[in-house]
Amino acid sequence: MHTTKYIGIDIGGTKIQVGVVQDGVIVQELRFETSTTASKEQILAELASHLETVVDAEVAGIGIGAPGLVDEENGIVYKVQNIPSWQEVHLKQYLTRHFDKPVYLTNDANAFAVGEKMYGQGQPFANLVGLALGTGFGAGIIINHDVYSGVLSSAGEFGCIPYRDKTLEDYCSGKFFTQQTGRPGAEWHALAAQGNAEALNVLTEYGRHLGNAIKIILFAMAPQAIFLGGSVSKCFNYFRGGLYESLQEFPFQIVTEQLVIAPSAIENVAVLGAAALCKMKQELLPTPLTMPSL
Missing domain, CATH: 3.30.420.40 (ATPase, nucleotide binding domain)
Known part of the structure; x- marks a missing residue:
């Protein structure tokens, strides 16, 4: 029986690291350079293209740690340092529509803390x-x-x-x-x-x-x-x-x-933390109330 898989993404100014995480272990990993001078749309398309190679039916969510200011509720990233075109990026909306998966965002320091909390x-x-x-x-x-x-x-x-x-x-x-x-x-x-x-x-x-x-x-x-x-x-x-x-x-x-x-004793803690953000948020969701049968 397969355990739940999550995708963790660590967005840096020069590279993006992606990990497929199961039971706190990165079972598949991608690293690719960020096209820092490209348009917002081109960078999003490149990210989606790489993710298509690892997102499958078993993936329960995509978590992202990004530098800059992050509107977590609406999934918007603002003013990403070293990526001039990313002044306002509706990242959650883009990836949710593309993959039909839950997407959770936070900043990179939070991703580190979540990784340490969940797996360290x-x-x-x-x-x-x-x-x-x-x-x-x-x-x-x-x-x-x-x-x-x-x-x-x-x-x-x-x-x-x-x-x-x-x-x-x-x-x-x-x-x-x-x-x-x-x-x-x-x-x-x-x-x-x-x-x-x-x-x-x-x-x-x-x-x-x-x-x-x-x-x-x-x-x-x-x-x-x-x-x-x-x-x-x-x-x-x-x-x-x-x-x-x-x-x-x-x-x-x-x-x-x-x-x-x-x-910290964890390698790739930012990627693990981004993936753990999915698990943390989904486990904290309230259980729907059911009405007793009469």
Whole structure:
């Protein structure tokens, strides 16, 4: 007997990744470049053409994580960075008509959080935050086992909060390394692995900044767990000391003592999360009431 299949789509500025997911495992995968300078209609047609190779009768839904602002209810994506023609794309309507399947959208940070909640270390927790630490600083929020997106999926934009002379994103993403040290985080990570004292100090300083961001998240959301994804999270063992040093300043130590902070252990979590969004939303649908027979 076949289990339900979902399609997960991670839309990036330069590539789109598609996965066919069964039981939390990607059983088929597609990757293709985004025609960033093409028209909105051409990019949609290319996406549909690729999806035609994997969508079949067993697929129960299509989930999408997209950068930019997302109207989840109406399935509209706004202002996708690096794709100039995608200023307003009625993606749900287009794909629903093309494939006659339920389509669910959220932004990419939310997709990460949903993937961690449904298939990763986040499963035991009702309330968690997923932090995507890469070229930017994005956050996905799970409240009472469901994703909380706010207006146009803009909830969790902690990276835009003013911090020092810039914003939290400037100090808590990969931008910290390039802007403050002139070298990418991957180089500092490699040096730290060799025991380089300067690299260890740089990553400790980064951890202190990230700890300050997490304190803000604790004041605002008080989650049970925070999971870290993105390229910078791979340095966790080298910045965790600075992070926890910063958290020692949080006034409610009973909160931090219970808080779980861990890097994600899931590969392709954005694709899995997009597929999991379908499963989550469909499981949360209310059961139709039936009238008793007289």
